[in-house]
Amino acid sequence: MTEPSASIDRPAPILPKPRGLIAAVCLLLFSGIAGADGKVSLEAPDEVTALLEKYLAVLKSDHSQQLASFNDRIALTRRTRREAESLLATEGYFSPEIRLESAGNGDWKVVVVPGPRAKVGSLKLHLREGSVLDPGEAEAQLDELRKRWKLNSGDPFTQSAWDAGKGALLADLTRHEFAAARISASLAKVDPEAATVDLQVEVDPGPRFRFGDIEVRGLSLYDSDLVRRYRPPEPGTPYDEDELLAFQTRLQNTPYFASAVVEIDREPAAAAATPIRVLVGEAKPKRLSLGAGFSSNNGYRAEVAYRNANLFGRAWQLVSGLRIEQREMLAYADVFLPPDPAGFQDSFGALHERSDHEGLKVSREAFGVTRTYPWENGEISLSIRYQRERTTPDGNETTTQKALTGDLAVLWREVDDVLEPRRGFVAYGRVGGAAKAVLSTQNFVRSYGRLQVFLPVAERDVLTLRGELGKTVATSRDGIPQDFLFRAGGSQSVRGYGYRSLGVEDGGAIVGGRYLATMSAEYTRWRPDGFGYAAFIDAGNAVDEADEYRPLLGYGIGGRWKSPAGPLALDLAYGQDERRFRLHFAILVAF
Numbered sequence: 001m002t003e004p005s006a007s008i009d010r011p012a013p014i015l016p017k018p019r020g021l022i023a024a025v026c027l028l029l030f031s032g033i034a035g036a037d038g039k040v041s042l043e044a045p046d047e048v049t050a051l052l053e054k055y056l057a058v059l060k061s062d063h064s065q066q067l068a069s070f071n072d073r074i075a076l077t078r079r080t081r082r083e084a085e086s087l088l089a090t091e092g093y094f095s096p097e098i099r100l101e102s103a104g105n106g107d108w109k110v111v112v113v114p115g116p117r118a119k120v121g122s123l124k125l126h127l128r129e130g131s132v133l134d135p136g137e138a139e140a141q142l143d144e145l146r147k148r149w150k151l152n153s154g155d156p157f158t159q160s161a162w163d164a165g166k167g168a169l170l171a172d173l174t175r176h177e178f179a180a181a182r183i184s185a186s187l188a189k190v191d192p193e194a195a196t197v198d199l200q201v202e203v204d205p206g207p208r209f210r211f212g213d214i215e216v217r218g219l220s221l222y223d224s225d226l227v228r229r230y231r232p233p234e235p236g237t238p239y240d241e242d243e244l245l246a247f248q249t250r251l252q253n254t255p256y257f258a259s260a261v262v263e264i265d266r267e268p269a270a271a272a273a274t275p276i277r278v279l280v281g282e283a284k285p286k287r288l289s290l291g292a293g294f295s296s297n298n299g300y301r302a303e304v305a306y307r308n309a310n311l312f313g314r315a316w317q318l319v320s321g322l323r324i325e326q327r328e329m330l331a332y333a334d335v336f337l338p339p340d341p342a343g344f345q346d347s348f349g350a351l352h353e354r355s356d357h358e359g360l361k362v363s364r365e366a367f368g369v370t371r372t373y374p375w376e377n378g379e380i381s382l383s384i385r386y387q388r389e390r391t392t393p394d395g396n397e398t399t400t401q402k403a404l405t406g407d408l409a410v411l412w413r414e415v416d417d418v419l420e421p422r423r424g425f426v427a428y429g430r431v432g433g434a435a436k437a438v439l440s441t442q443n444f445v446r447s448y449g450r451l452q453v454f455l456p457v458a459e460r461d462v463l464t465l466r467g468e469l470g471k472t473v474a475t476s477r478d479g480i481p482q483d484f485l486f487r488a489g490g491s492q493s494v495r496g497y498g499y500r501s502l503g504v505e506d507g508g509a510i511v512g513g514r515y516l517a518t519m520s521a522e523y524t525r526w527r528p529d530g531f532g533y534a535a536f537i538d539a540g541n542a543v544d545e546a547d548e549y550r551p552l553l554g555y556g557i558g559g560r561w562k563s564p565a566g567p568l569a570l571d572l573a574y575g576q577d578e579r580r581f582r583l584h585f586a587i588l589v590a591f
Contacts, residue, residue: 208271214228306321320332450468491586494554
């Protein structure tokens with residue numbers, strides 16, 4: 001938005017006295033006799049050298065012919081002085097001395113003495129007469145604008161800071177209610193002798209804006225009702241840029257749209273109910289992907305996944321896949337319905353999984369329904385799931401467990417960066433259970449909690465603390481599916497021990513116990529190139545009786561790399577109880 005008035009009021013340059021002009025002419029004439037066909041250099045203080053070298057035209061091209069002619073040299077001197085004065089004024093130097101002098105051997109130099117740098121004197125910030133604000137609101141608004149104004153009395157004046165200050169002032173004002181606000185007048189009044197600049201800014205807030213209804217363009221596969229499900233601002237509520245951006249972000253994060261732009265009509269005539277204009281670009285609904293990888297927990301992996309964001313033409317999202325690993329196999333299919341206008345999202349799905357860890361073979365099928373409520377810093381979910389599981393410990397017979405469970409889970413994330421956190425915490429809690437009276441082989445209640453804390457150290461380093469606790473209340477672990485019991489060990493648990501190797505011995509296998517407690521401390525030192533190294537100590541165990549708990553120690557060192565998917569970790573850990581080293585490889589994600 002252009003400003004009606006934005007200028008620097010500066011006195012006209014003082015012309016040299018006749019005697020000084022004659023002396024300058026004689027110097028140029030004498031120098032011209034000596035010949036001038038060389039280079040032009042700059043002699044100036046360090047604080048202005050970079051600016052002048054970058055923009056001053058006389059330093060950028062060959063002026064040997066002009067320098068050889070007296071009249072051309074006079075014209076070049078005047079042009080150079082004007083350019084330099086304009087450049088220096090942008091940095092607050094309003095009374096410079098600029099000369100073109102012979103440097104000998106046919107070379108010339110531009111000599112610049114910038115003089116004192118001007119500082120901000122007074123600031124007058126006021127609202128335009130006739131504002132819609134009453135006197136009390138106007139004074140409160142002005143107080144807020146003055147607090148956020150960055151170029152204050154005594155600060156060095158620069159054109160960039162002046163422009164940035166006005167831009168930030170306008171941005172602050174247009175974020176809430178006053179979407180058509182503008183700077184109706186501005187003036188920077190220069191006093192070269194006092195080296196001060198007095199600032200005046202007049203702001204016209206314009207009318208108060210209220211949201212209207214949404215107008216959607218770019219849809220062909222989906223109905224506009226899908227866009228409304230992502231909670232646009234309510235019609236009639238005061239305009240708020242943050243709400244508009246949050247709505248845009250929600251649309252961009254969906255699988256339905258490759259792009260989304262949300263804006264309003266900022267014309268004052270539309271202020272009473274400004275329409276919310278939504279322009280979307282639809283993403284291709286179907287996607288097939290193939291992948292391969294390796295982890296220290298499950299070995300080599302191959303995976304195929306299929307996604308359809310418009311199942312049955314109803315904007316239902318199908319997420320399905322088959323993952324085959326050395327120690328696990330998983331086939332799954334989940335269907336996510338579009339979110340409810342209140343923000344809830346329902347889903348249902350089924351899976352079949354097989355695993356073989358530490359002598360325990362597990363095969364299970366499960367299906368369930370979930371309602372999830374995402375919020376700014378996490379999500380809350382409620383689910384009902386039925387699963388049937390067959391377990392075969394080495395040396396023992398196969399047993400079958402069934403459970404119809406209800407679960408409540410809460411994720412709370414307060415970190416400065418989701419992929420590379422250095423400050424904050426991530427907490428996760430889950431509680432659920434089943435009853436023999438309702439399609440289950442055992443009565444139990446399971447609770448689990450996990451907390452990660454990130455503490456910044458020095459410029460780039462971070463100290464990470466992690467702890468987890470779990471307890472399953474039941475008369476016995478018999479008849480409880482392994483998902484509702486606990487095992488420890490591995491890259492995200494107690495390093496130095498095998499994945500899920502800490503638990504309860506059952507024949508020749510390790511099975512889940514009813515109690516879990518682990519803790520970890522890790523210090524990571526990052527280098528500027530994105531690589532780093534870490535030292536850590538872990539402790540923990542999973543047992544079936546609380547009085548049998550004995551934490552096992554693991555400690556070691558590791559390398560880190562900030563990959564696009566998140567920090568990769570390669571750790572060499574020593575399991576003190578087993579007295580052996582293990583390598584662990586993982587992607588570190590703030591869960």
